[in-house]
Amino acid sequence: MLKYIKHHMDSISGIEIYPMISLLIxxxxxxxxxxxxxxxxxxxxxxxxxxxxxxxxDTQL
Incomplete structure (x- = not known):
């Protein structure tokens, strides 16, 4: 499963900016x-x- 995710994450261009944005926020x-x-x-x-x-x-019941 992790190999599958890593393969797709590597194929996305510009994805390395998202962890930096998260840390900055x-x-x-x-x-x-x-x-x-x-x-x-x-x-x-x-x-x-x-x-x-x-x-x-407080209201009394």
Missing amino acids: FFIFFVALFWWVLTAKKEYIDRMSDIPLDNQN
């Missing part, structure tokens, strides 16, 4: 996420972390 995503975490305001983080514990919006 992965790297950019995590750099952006890291930047967002470092620059997020403390009040926003506290407010978001309190949402699961907020009982004011």
